[in-house]
Amino acid sequence: MSKTFYYDNIEGKNISYNKLLNDLSNTNSYSTYCRSNSYYSIFKHIILSLITGKEIILLDNDFSQEEIHKLIGYNKNIFDIKSIDPIGQINFNDIIDKIKLNGATCKLTLFTSGTTGMPKKISHNFDSLSRFVKKEESRKNDIWGFAYNPTHMAGLQVFFQALLNQNTIVRLFGVERVTSLNLINEFKITNISATPTFYRLLLPADHICNSVRNLTSGGEKFDFRTLKKVKQMFPKCRVRNVYASTEAGTIFASEGEEFTIKSDTSHLIKIIEDELYIHESLIGESESLVTVDGWYPTGDMISVVSENPYLFRFISRKNESINSGGYKINPSEVEDIIRSFDGVIDVYVFAKKNSILGNIICCQVVSSNKFLTEKRLRLLLKDKLQEFKIPRLITFVKSIKTSRTGKLLRKN
Amino acid sequence: MKKILELINIVLENRDKVKLEEISESSDLRTDCGLDSLDLAELTVRIEAEYDIDIFEEGVITTIGEILNKLDLEKTDE
Structure with a gap:
C-alpha cells in the first residue's frame, strides 16, 4: 500500500502518494490563480506549478x-483556466528533480496575512x-500535523518540508481540539x-501525545507558562521557535526565546530604535513594500539580550x-501576566474604540477556574501592572477568535 | 436606574472607591458619583455592552438623568 500523502478529517480525504502522482499525471489544465x-x-496545484x-x-x-x-486588479479573471499537455507518468523522484530545476525561477505569489492592514502581494521563488x-534521510519517516493555512507562508514552509521528504501530512488546522489530539x-x-495560539487551544494537558518529537512555534511570542503546559502534553518533544514572515520567509530559529543572527546573514539584518530591519535581498518581490535605503522595517520590536554572542528577543509588533x-x-x-494566573487557559487583550479615551483596554479570558471572577482578576492584576494597563472590561468566554493565520486578532 | 447604579458601583469598586447607596436623575457623574475620565470611559463600555448604545458618542454627558434619556429608560427604580 502506498504511503499516505495527506489526511484530512474535515474534507474526508485520505490521499496516498500514488493517488497524488496519478492525479498529477492526468492533469491537463492549469490556472495561475489558486483558490480552493x-x-x-491547493497542494496539488502548488506541485503542478513547480x-x-x-x-x-x-x-x-x-x-x-x-x-x-x-489585490490582483479588476481586469484579471481568476477562473481563467488554460489547457496544458498532460504531464504523463511520473514518479516521486521526478517531482523532486523538476522542483529543483525550476526552484530559482518559478514564481509563487502570496499575500501577507493583513493583520496590519490590507493584505500585500509578495512574490517568491521556491528557493527563497x-x-x-x-531534505534528509533521517526525516523520511516524519509525520506532520498541518496547523496552518496552506496559502500562507508558514503553511507553505511546512508543506515543502513534508513533501520534499515524502512525509505524511495530517490536517490539524480548523480541526476541533479533541479530534486534533x-x-x-x-x-x-x-x-x-503552529502558532502559540494553536497550542494554547489544545490545552488543558489532559491528553499525552508521546509521538511528537519536534514542535515548532512561530507567528507570535510563545509565553513561558503556555510552553510549560504544552511540554506536559508533548513530553518527548523539542521546541523550536522560528521567526518567519510572508515578506522574507524563515530568517531565524531558536531553541528558546532568544534568537541569534547567524554569521552568514548578519550583514543582512540591522536594528534601528529596537525595530528589526531586513535587507531587501531577503525580501520577496513586491510593489507594495516600502524599503528605506534598501532595508525593510519589519515592525517587529526586539530587545537585545547580549552583544557577544549577539542574542535578542521579540517583544511585540510595533503597531500592536x-x-x-x-x-x-x-x-x-x-x-x-493574565496567562500566568491559575486556571487561565487563554487570554486576548484588545482595544475597543471609546469616545472618551480614544481606545479602552478590554480583554477576553478563557478560564477553567470558576473562582476567577472579573473582580478577582483585577485584584491580582493590581499587584502586577500599572493601573492604566489593567483592562477596564474583562469578559469570560468559551473560546477566543483567531485570524486566518491562527494568530490572535488584535483589531476590534 | 437600578441597573445604572449597579454598573456605576462596579466601576467604583474596580478603582477601590466607595460604592454609592443611591443615585438620582440630578446626580452629577463627576462630583456626586466620584467618577473620573477613566471611570467614565469604563462606564460607557459597560453601558454599551448592556444596552448597545454609546452614551458619549454625541458629546459630554454630566448627569444620571442624561444617561437615562440617552438610553430611553424609565426613570424609576427598575
Whole structure:
C-alpha cells in the first residue's frame, strides 16, 4: 500500500502518494490563480506549478470578490483556466528533480496575512521559500500535523518540508481540539508547526501525545507558562521557535526565546530604535513594500539580550501597542501576566474604540477556574501592572477568535 | 436606574472607591458619583455592552438623568 500523502478529517480525504502522482499525471489544465477550500487541491496545484515552472498566485478561499479585485486588479479573471499537455507518468523522484530545476525561477505569489492592514502581494521563488527546508534521510519517516493555512507562508514552509521528504501530512488546522489530539495519537504525528495560539487551544494537558518529537512555534511570542503546559502534553518533544514572515520567509530559529543572527546573514539584518530591519535581498518581490535605503522595517520590536554572542528577543509588533488616553499599552505584556494566573487557559487583550479615551483596554479570558471572577482578576492584576494597563472590561468566554493565520486578532 | 447604579458601583469598586447607596436623575457623574475620565470611559463600555448604545458618542454627558434619556429608560427604580 502506498504511503499516505495527506489526511484530512474535515474534507474526508485520505490521499496516498500514488493517488497524488496519478492525479498529477492526468492533469491537463492549469490556472495561475489558486483558490480552493480543499487543501489537497491547493497542494496539488502548488506541485503542478513547480513541476511545470508556471507562476502560481495563492488566494485565500475566504477572500471576497472585492478583496480579490483590489489585490490582483479588476481586469484579471481568476477562473481563467488554460489547457496544458498532460504531464504523463511520473514518479516521486521526478517531482523532486523538476522542483529543483525550476526552484530559482518559478514564481509563487502570496499575500501577507493583513493583520496590519490590507493584505500585500509578495512574490517568491521556491528557493527563497524553502530556505530553511531540509531534505534528509533521517526525516523520511516524519509525520506532520498541518496547523496552518496552506496559502500562507508558514503553511507553505511546512508543506515543502513534508513533501520534499515524502512525509505524511495530517490536517490539524480548523480541526476541533479533541479530534486534533486523537489524530496526533492515531497517526503518531512526529512534527507540528503552529502558532502559540494553536497550542494554547489544545490545552488543558489532559491528553499525552508521546509521538511528537519536534514542535515548532512561530507567528507570535510563545509565553513561558503556555510552553510549560504544552511540554506536559508533548513530553518527548523539542521546541523550536522560528521567526518567519510572508515578506522574507524563515530568517531565524531558536531553541528558546532568544534568537541569534547567524554569521552568514548578519550583514543582512540591522536594528534601528529596537525595530528589526531586513535587507531587501531577503525580501520577496513586491510593489507594495516600502524599503528605506534598501532595508525593510519589519515592525517587529526586539530587545537585545547580549552583544557577544549577539542574542535578542521579540517583544511585540510595533503597531500592536494600544493608545488609551495617551498611555501606550503593549497587549502582549498584559496577556503574559493574565496567562500566568491559575486556571487561565487563554487570554486576548484588545482595544475597543471609546469616545472618551480614544481606545479602552478590554480583554477576553478563557478560564477553567470558576473562582476567577472579573473582580478577582483585577485584584491580582493590581499587584502586577500599572493601573492604566489593567483592562477596564474583562469578559469570560468559551473560546477566543483567531485570524486566518491562527494568530490572535488584535483589531476590534 | 437600578441597573445604572449597579454598573456605576462596579466601576467604583474596580478603582477601590466607595460604592454609592443611591443615585438620582440630578446626580452629577463627576462630583456626586466620584467618577473620573477613566471611570467614565469604563462606564460607557459597560453601558454599551448592556444596552448597545454609546452614551458619549454625541458629546459630554454630566448627569444620571442624561444617561437615562440617552438610553430611553424609565426613570424609576427598575
